[in-house]
Amino acid sequence: MSDGDSDGDGDTGGRTEISTETEPSVLVLRKGTHGVPIEEYAAALRDRLPDGSVELARTPAAERKLIRDAEFVTGMVLEEDLLERAENLEVFACAYAGTGHLPMDRLEQRGVTVTNASGVHGPNIGEHVLGSILRFTRRFHVGNRRQRRREWRHYQAHELQGSTVTIVGLGAIGTAVAQRLEPFGVETVGVRYTPEKGGPTDEVIGFDPEAFHEALARTDYLVLACPLTETTRGLIDRDAFVTLDPEAVLVNVARGPVVDTDALLEAVRSNWIRGAALDVTDPEPLPEDHPLWNFENVKITPHNAGHTPKYYDRLAEIVAENARRFAEGDGDGIELQNQVRP
Structure with missing residues (x-):
């Protein structure tokens, strides 16, 4: 991913202090699936988290900027260079059932909890x-x-x-x-x-x-x-x-x-x-x-069995519930649905 665009913020000089807010906060990365706009996924999450914050990073520059402070991130993919910018990442909610495309070893080293979309399909x-x-x-x-x-x-x-x-x-x-x-x-x-x-x-x-x-x-x-x-x-x-x-x-x-x-x-x-x-x-x-x-x-059929107009709705049910659990927990011992790691 190119670094040609500015992040729009300065160097924090280290890990940003983790928020103590109890309202769910979710960052949605920009890649969609099945030809359905990613905005629909963000909207489905907002419907289920009316008191929370759901932010959509719609461009590469927005992803690089917003992931720095995000604790709970969801998306189809998470490239290693983007992961390196995620200074406070605690949970990555993968929007696919499979996680083999993710940098799982690096996520484990960072202590990031990974969940998947098992059951959506x-x-x-x-x-x-x-x-x-x-x-x-x-x-x-x-x-x-x-x-x-x-x-x-x-x-x-x-x-x-x-x-x-x-x-x-x-x-x-x-x-x-x-x-x-x-x-x-x-x-x-x-x-x-x-x-x-x-x-x-x-x-x-x-x-x-x-x-x-x-x-x-x-x-x-x-x-x-x-x-x-x-x-x-x-x-x-x-x-x-x-x-x-x-x-x-x-x-x-x-x-x-x-x-x-x-x-x-x-x-x-x-x-x-x-x-x-x-x-x-x-x-x-x-x-x-x-x-x-x-x-x-x-x-x-061209790997099409997974398509459904209800994909984002089913996914949002899982991710929104996990976002609530994460927000209400203390960071240790939180049980999340579809947890893959740790």
Whole structure:
């Protein structure tokens, strides 16, 4: 980020004295998401903090100036050079569910508490997954093709009831998927790191390869809703596709690298699976000349499952509550929603 613009204030000569005010005070950084103006996020916070202060840093210069004294900051990103200017930062409320793009080590060194937007995406991504499953179940893509051709010809479809849906990841999104599947009479299998915690599915297993492949062997719809970690990177590889039934469908709303793209191409070309619905890919964005674009039984959306007109409202509920807790606390031992660190 350029330092060409003046900060507009002088050197404080050290760390500014932390305010003792009890009214919530929030600084909103300028980057928005999903094509929705960041002003709407600031407005949603103001609605929920009528007695507090919500300031929007709308330019790079404003960010550099205002972050110096801010204790509670929220935004999509926080670059390291901006973090270095944040002399009094106590809480960074990340506006994304994932925090891998943040300088987490430096934030930890500084003792900054980090929260995320976990739970904001549950309803909309749950609906996206359900729509993807129903598309393949009732073969709407075949109907669309025949409509384009003005061809009145029956085709065979499938039925969701009685199917087995395996959901990898039982966080807010995986839970929302499981809840939305309940009325359809399906058997659900959840996969999580700590299966002893149970979950919203009929059965919960861990990532043990033997148990995982046993689940894959009886899976009709495989939903990926997990974070990208060392365990999940390349989880759905060639062996996984071979284990899956040829009538199985893959739905990925997690991260592209959870699936081995070369193995997916081989699986689609060789009819090892019935199809795939991909909201995320590896690489991403998917290059225009990539062969995955060319398969009718591969549905690709541009990392769009997370879009919802209610995103900022849901996010503001979490962040405003945390801002109140922070303002009312003494700085130590404050319990915040969605706390990632420390």
